[in-house]
Amino acid sequence: MEQMKVVLNDDEMPTQWYNIQADLPTPMSPPLHPGTGQPVGPDDLAPIFPMNLIEQEVSQQRWIDIPEEVLAKYLIWRPTPLCRARNFEKLLDAPVKIYYKNEGYSPAGSHKPNTAIPQAYYNKISGIKRIATETGAGQWGSALSMACQMFGLECRVFMVKVSYEQKPYRRLMMKTWGAECIASPSTLTEAGRQVLAEHPDSPGSLGIAISEAVEDAVTHDNSRYSLGSVLNHVLMHQTIIGLEAKKQLEKLGVYPDVVLGCAGGGSNLGGIALPFVCDKIHGKNVTTIAAEPTSCPTLTRGPFAYDFGDLAKKTPLLPMYTLGHDYVPAPIHAGGLRYHGMAPIISHLVKEGLMEARAYNQLDTFDAGVKWARSEGFIPAPETNHVIAAVVEEARRAKEEGKEKVILFNWSGHGLVDLAAYDAFFEGKLLPYELPEEEIQRALKATNGFPRP
């Protein structure tokens, strides 16, 4: 019988997160205060995040211990299996071995709880009573709702209105886990009311929802804000994925040629790839690839610039690839990839040539996702379909080159609450969405960023 997967026992789960800041050949640029233009200090961030998370955000320490209480919650579903996609390999008929981490096994159905749980924990032990956050398609909002429930915190989620209406199951998950889910823009915040005054029918955007959540957090007692991607500490929490995968591949005596993840804010990609980028920095021959949508091609076409994380310019200025903080991406079903910016860590790695990026259009991603579902069974999230499209491309290249290749990717989540998107695909109602060149020119102007070489 052929081996299909590698599982780890509870006591084999990594007990530390990996912080790539300790290994970067060139340091990252710091976030800047939007008022002064100076690097932000811990005190600037204190109204938004608890101090223990701020310390993690700026830490240069290579390994950070995962607290016992967080490990105990991780163990509800972690370590996730490392699976071999033998049926998909047969379908592709290429000289590749494809391994994937199934992060859809978490209770929320994605990788998001890997950071939701420690974030809720660190807020809890800091004496915080409630957390506000935003969510696009709802993966992050549902994960944080669950984590807050587990640690006895109140949770308010501002959900982008168009998703709030299109994805009722996601907000029902939040309700089941005891959180409050608000359609954004809302009348609960100044930021929301401003948008509604100008655009009463606004479908919302992640940028608006972040503004609302930050404002909500700083205007309520004992409240803080929580972000599900982009920031350094978030990517660090996600490295549990890649660290597990490494252990599992070691058991097979295998090392990957290529490591891939889809990229919206960059957290699931960072989670699987950063431990391998570490090896690359230390001389190992491994390629890491970000798969993003052509409708929101931040890494492949956006300028590198200091830009805001949100529409209302409430966040620090982050050094990243960006399409401009006021950019509203096309309504692709991969809501988790509709973000104008990108994690500074991922942006830095791409800029320094330590990571590659490719973009895929919506139709190709669903085509890849359906092929996956019909061979491997599991129905992927629309976001995950992007990395599957990249795997298909890698396999095709390997075949053309006649070169054997070991592929590892992060199967970031299942699509069981996104099935309407599959229906639209089968009915021929999906658009590919390629970004016109003038949008890139607009982004360059808006961000005052550096044009791409």
Next chain:
Amino acid sequence: MEQMKVVLNDDEMPTQWYNIQADLPTPMSPPLHPGTGQPVGPDDLAPIFPMNLIEQEVSQQRWIDIPEEVLAKYLIWRPTPLCRARNFEKLLDAPVKIYYKNEGYSPAGSHKPNTAIPQAYYNKISGIKRIATETGAGQWGSALSMACQMFGLECRVFMVKVSYEQKPYRRLMMKTWGAECIASPSTLTEAGRQVLAEHPDSPGSLGIAISEAVEDAVTHDNSRYSLGSVLNHVLMHQTIIGLEAKKQLEKLGVYPDVVLGCAGGGSNLGGIALPFVCDKIHGKNVTTIAAEPTSCPTLTRGPFAYDFGDLAKKTPLLPMYTLGHDYVPAPIHAGGLRYHGMAPIISHLVKEGLMEARAYNQLDTFDAGVKWARSEGFIPAPETNHVIAAVVEEARRAKEEGKEKVILFNWSGHGLVDLAAYDAFFEGKLLPYELPEEEIQRALKATNGFPRP
């Protein structure tokens, strides 16, 4: 760090199913031909099922080898972990250790693929090209759609109309896996047309949908029918759950005092419980418990009788507890438990005192399910909420008696496509649904069955 679960490697997965017919102290009564009243022979069943499955249905062999091709598909997600519900234990504050098999990890989200895959396989190697089946809430229909896709068979699913309309995500799963899903009653069959002629607005029922699927199978070339529960071979395929659990508990040096499953047709319950009933027959002290809905209390209140599996009386007469083949259960959200009859194996065990049964009303089951979701994270299917309610009761009893107890149960599936039911629960719109006594009298009359002691 406290251990939360036991995983098995691929090569530790059981390679045989367990057939309890080899161990029964008294033999089961045979199914009868509806026309002759004589025991049905293999030839009577040949138009409906392939011969290899008919042989399994009547086999008295204790262990049946699982074919390599089936093992390979099982390994996509099996063995499932045996998990300790430490957070739920703390909430219940009772002297119990609670272990559960998480069958929600399958691509279809429930235990159903455990039999869908071998059924598709055995049909395939018999030269069958297409399978027709019925589904209530859609768990079975989606699992069989996936299995047929994996083995290159066509699949047509008759889905009870009320569920077809209420649970669009389930039928979208079937579509994604390439199957055809038809609302039942339909105009495609004589059985469906008859119902529609009398009741144009019929919401459908499992009994009607079975009639349609059987008729569809016998009137198409190279087609057979497939049933997702009730039959002996179906329960046998599901024993992989209990056999894995036994291995996993052995690794902990633990043996359960109580083994529980929710019961609709009886397959997930049989799957986890039959290997332990085997021990009980051979002298071990273990209690197995079926948890059913008060709206469809087949095992706790129905008469034992020979009854049909479907409304149109197309199936053989089965010896079982039943509420009458024309009984239409209340519209509870646990669609998978809305069946008038019960697996002959389960019925026989309850009749012989080898298994117990208890009924829970819908409100108590959702209350238990929400408690579970808020402590253990995973959101259970409405069916699964019934067994969780039974676990809550077992824990309460243990506390009252001051007795330590080891509980094992089958977490049969997740509720991510049933979240509308949770919403109805939170909004106070769910009814408990207790069956009035006159319905039992009607069932007694309808089935000409034996009244309960």
